Amino acid sequence: MNDFLQSIIDRDPAAKSKISLIFTYPGVKAIFFHKIASFFAIAKFDLIARIISQFSRFLTGIEIHPKAKIGKNLFIDHGMGVVVGETSEIGNNVTIYHNVTLGGIAPSINSNDQRNTKRHPSLGDNVIVGSGAQILGPITIKKNSLIGANAVVTKDVPENAVMIGIPAKNIGTTSGEFKPYAVTDDSKKDF
DSSP: OHHHHHHHHHHOTTOOOHHHHHHHOHHHHHHHHHHHHHHHHHTTOHHHHHHHHHHHHHHHSOEEOTTOEEOTTOEESSOTTOEEOTTOEEOTTOEEOTTOEEEOOSOSSSHHHHTTSOOSOEEOTTOEEOTTOEEESSOEEOTTOEEOTTOEEOSOBOTTEEEETTTTEEEEEOOSOOOGGGOOHHHHTTO
């Protein structure tokens, strides 16, 4: 728990203390409840798992399906409106801002044909997803990639890519070093 909280302080210039993270950060609460819901989902108590995840959604505005797989040190900043689908996989040290969807693309017809299939995205380690981004379908966002605010990603993304736009296009590469809000010293010179 200590490493998790420290990882948030390292990535959020507004984070003041670990105790404030526990009491005031909805992303921290959502991860806590997800761990409990995931335990019940693995034990095949699906109804209990979904009730816990819906309670968490009510408290935090963040909806994480109990069966989503989440690595260590996920930081959901602000969080309101974040949706993480059932077959989503999130790597280590990922940062997700508010209003992000990790969703599917199939319509809700022939639902039985879609059960037990990969329908949601996988995010590699150290990925940053900007506010309002939509990452849709069973695609892979490889490690160290940056997804810009409001981007719509429907195709696989290579390592160290910077993706922006609708549909998202690769506009360059990153160093892989975390910068809060994906802002670098070079980008500040343009202002």
